[in-house]
Amino acid sequence: MTATWLMKSEPDEASIDDLQRQQRLPWTGVRNYQARNFMRDRMRLGDRVLFYHSSCAEPGIAGLAEVCSAPYPDPTQFDPASPYFDVRSPREKPRWVLVDVRFIAKTPLLSLSRLRTVTALSEMQLLQRGSRLSITPVSDEEWRLIATLMGVAT
């Protein structure tokens, strides 16, 4: 059973083009417990990822990826030079974990404003008022509809 996740990334930091070049990226920098718990407890190898561009001129779903590793400690939390350094997270008891994500496809941008016009998606967590969580589960029904809007096969 393949689950689907929406994962937000600021394209200035890591865009779908960056993922296409690298093919595979560690999802560094998550510092929210709910989002961490999704990666640590709920994600499985091969789960689908909707790659979302946030905090940019045109926010929206920019491509498809998949989970390609088990969860492991985010190395940036141990690096004092990293903006994601966490002094309260010792190596012997890491606080933050991540998964690696593999590129599948770049898609025409399915913008946030477009998503908001689709009544059947109005329950999507991304679209809820005040929702800021950087990783959210997407239901099968929502995924099928989004795939149709993106023009990709499920």
Next chain:
DNA sequence: GCCAACGTTGGC
């Protein structure tokens, strides 16, 4: 740059 909404921290 603004600001609403949310999460975290820390004093009590």
Next chain:
DNA sequence: GCCAACGTTGGC
């Protein structure tokens, strides 16, 4: 355990 203060997210 409560909750005010603060910091962050992220669309606009």
